Amino acid sequence: MEQTLKILVVDDNEVDRMAVRDALTKAGLQMELFEVSNGNDAFSALNTTAYDCVFFNYRLPDQHGLTFIQQLRSSKIKVPSVVLTAQGDEQIAVQLIKAGATDYLSKSKISPEMLVQVLRSAIRIYWAEMQAALVNQQLRESHEQLLRKNQELERQQQQIQIQNFKLLEVSQLKSYFLATMSHELRTPMNAIIGFSQILFRSKFGQLTHQQADMVERILSNGKHLLMLVNEVLDFSKLEAGRLDLKAEIFDVSKVINLAVGEMRSLADAKNLSLLVQTDLQNTLVFNDPVRIKQILINLLSNAIKFTESGEIWVEVKELPASRVTIVVRDTGIGIAPRNFKRIFEAFRQVDQTITRKYPGTGLGLAIIDSLVRMMGGKIFLDSKLGSGSMFKIELPRQITLSTEAADAPDVQLDSDDIFSSAKNPHHSSSQTR
Template identity: 60%
Template sequence: MEENLKILVIDDNQTDPSIVSLALTQTGISMEIDEVKDGNHALFVLINNHYDCVFLDYLQNQDSFTLIRKLQSSGIKVPLVILMDSASEEIGRELIKLGASEYFVKSRLSPETIAQILRSAMRIHHAEMRLDLVNQQLKESREQLVSQQRELTAQQQQIKQQNLKLLEISSLKSVFLATISHELRTPMNAIIGFSQILLRPKFGQLTNKQLDMVEKILKNGKNLLIKINEVLDFSQLESGKLELKPEILDLSKVVSNAVTKIRPLAEAKNLSLLVKIDLENTLVFNDAVRLQQIVINLLSNAVKFTESGNIWVEIRDITQNQVIITVKDTGIGIASQDFQNIFAAFHQVDQGIGRKYSGTGLGLAIIDSLVDIMGGKIDIESQLGVGSIFEIKLPRKINLAPDLGSVVFSSHENSFHSVYYPHLKL
C-alpha cells in the first residue's frame, strides 16, 4: 500500500469524535486525515482535492444517495466506504449498487478491520480504474476500426468505380483502334495497289526519278500497312475477338517463309541469317498465319536491334508433343530490369520522339498474346551488348477444335491423313 495516504472522513456526528478517524489513526498506516460534517462540504473538498479513499458515515440528516449521485455526475472517482448501523445493511447494499466501493457495520469496526477495508477498497478501486481504462481503449479501438472499415469500404467503392471507368475507357480504346485500323487499311491498300500498277511497264515508262519515288511510296505504304495491321491485331487480342484458324501445316515451311521475307532486311545490314531445323516430324496443328507472324516479329526485332554479327533461327522437338522455336541475335541486348516490361503494349527500348529504333511497340505484346492463346510459353535470355535469345515453346497440337482427336501425324512419310481415333496421342 502507498505511504502517506490522504483520507477523507464524512461524519455528521456533531458531538462525539469520529470513531472512523480514531480507528484509522490506530492502524499504523501513514496517512493524512481530513474530516467534513456534511455532503455539500464533502463534494466541494473532493472537487478541489485528491483523496486515496473516502469513509462515509451514513448521513442521517442528509441523503447519502444524493451525495453519491453528485460524485458520479461530477466525474469524481475515488474509493468510497460506507459505514452503517447493523440495522441498515440493506441500505448499504443499495449504496454499493449506486457506486460505493464497500460498506461495513460500525459495531464491528477496529483498527485491524478498517485497515483491511482500506486496502480492499483501494484495491477494488484500482481494479475498476484499470478495467475502465481497458474498456475505454477497447471502445476507442472499436471506433477506430469502424472508422477504418468505413474508409476502406469507401476506398474499395472508389477503386471499383475507377476500375469500371478504366474498363470502359479500355473498351472504347479497343473499339477506336479497331475502327481506325479498318478505316486506314482500305486507303493504304489502294495506295499500295496503285503504286504496284504504276511500276508495271505496260502502264507507261517512268523516268528514273519517278520510278524511285513510286518505289518509295510502295515501300513506305507496305511499312505503314504492317503497323496498321499490328494495331488491328492488338485491338482484337485485347478485346478477345481474335480467333486462331488452325490447320495441319509444315512448321519448317512456315519458318522458312518467314526467314525469306526477313532475309533482305538482314542482308541490307550485312547480317548473317542462319536457319537450323531439327525436327523428326515437321507437321503441327496450328494457325499458319499467326505462327509466321510470331517468327517474323521476332526476326524483325532481331534485325532492328542488331548492328553486326549473326541471327540464328532454330526449330526442334522438346518432346513428342511439344516444339520450340528459338531466335538468337548478337544485338544490343536487354537490361534485366526491363525483362518484365518488354511484353507490355507500346513499350519500347527508346521512348523518345527522335528515337533511333522505330515501331509501334506492339510486336512483342502481340507475340506474347498469340503464344498464350496457343497454350505456349516464352522464355528470354539477354545481356546488354551481347545479344538476346527468345524461345517459344508450343504444343504440337493446339486445343481449339473439338475434333482434334481425329488428326494423325505421320513422322515417317511427313504427311497426314484423317481418321477417327478418340484416344490419339500426337
C-alpha cells in the same frame, strides 16, 4: 516514504467519527483527516478537494446514503467510498455497493487493523476500477477510430472502383477507337500499295529511273505503314478479346521458310547471314499458320533491326510431350536483364525518346507474347548487352481452341493420326542460307 492520505469521514454522530479517527490514528497511517456531519457538506468538500477515501454513514441527517452515492455519480466525482453500517444493516450496504460504493464496514467491527484493511482494499479496488475504465475507454476510442478508418477505407474503395470503371471504359473506348481507325486506315493503304505495284507493270509504260525510285519508296513505305497499322489492329483485338485463332493442319517448316524468305532481303541489305535449321521428325502441326508466320516475322524483324553485323539463326526442334520449339538468335546489340520484362509490355521500348535510333510501335513483342499464351505456349528470352539475343518459343503440336470457335474442326492428333505419318514416315533436318 509512505504517502500521506487524505481521508473524509461523513457522519452526524460525533462518537462514531471519533471511533474512526482513533482507529486510523492507532494504525499509524500518514494521513490528513477531515470530518463533516452531513451529505451536503461532504458533497461540497469533495467538489473542492481530492480525497483518497471517504467513510460515510448510510443514514445521514439530510439524505440517505443511496442518495449520496447517486449524487456523487451524477456529479462524476470519483473517490473510493466505504459505507459505515449498524449491526444487521449489511443488506442495505450491499445495495449501496451495487449503486457505486466501494466497500462497507460495520461500526461494531471498527478497529485499527480492520479499518486499515478495508481502507487499503477500497483504494486498491478503486484504482483497479479506474484502470479498467481507462482501458475500456481506450478500447472504445480504438474501436471508434477503427470504425472511422473502415468507413474511410470503404469510401476510398468505392472511389477506386469508380475510377477503375472509368479507366476500363476509357480503355475499351481506346481499343474500339484503335480497331476502327486501324481498319479504316488499311483500306487506303492497300489502295496505295496496289496502285504502286500496278505502276511497275510494263503495259502501263516504262518508268524512268527516278520515277521507279519514287514508286519504290511509296511501295516500301506503304507496306511498312500497313504493317504498323496491322500491329495496332491486332493489339486492339487482343485487348478486346476479339482475336480468334484459325487453326488447321499445316507443315510448320514450310511456313517458317516462307517467313524467312520474306525477311531475307532485309537481312541481305545489311549483309547479315540468315540461317534456318529444321530438326523435326514430323513437320505437321495443328495451329494457326498465319499467326505462326506473324510471330516469326516479328522476331526476325527485330533481330534484323537490332543487328548491325553477324548472323541470325532460326531453329525448329522437337520437344518432349508433343511440343515443338522455335528459336531465333542474333548477334545484335542485346538487351539488359533489367529490361527483360519491360520489352513485352505494350508500347514499351528500351529507348523511349523521340530521337531513338530504332523505330517501331513497341507492340510487336506484346502481340507475340499474347499470341503464344493463346496457343498454350511459352516464350523465353536470353540476352546480354553487346552479345546478341535469343528468343525461344515452345508450343504444343496441337493447340486447344476456345469454346467461341464453334466452327473449328474437331481434330484429335495421336499416334494413329495423320501426325504420326505411319504409312509414310519422314524426318526433316535441313539448313538453308
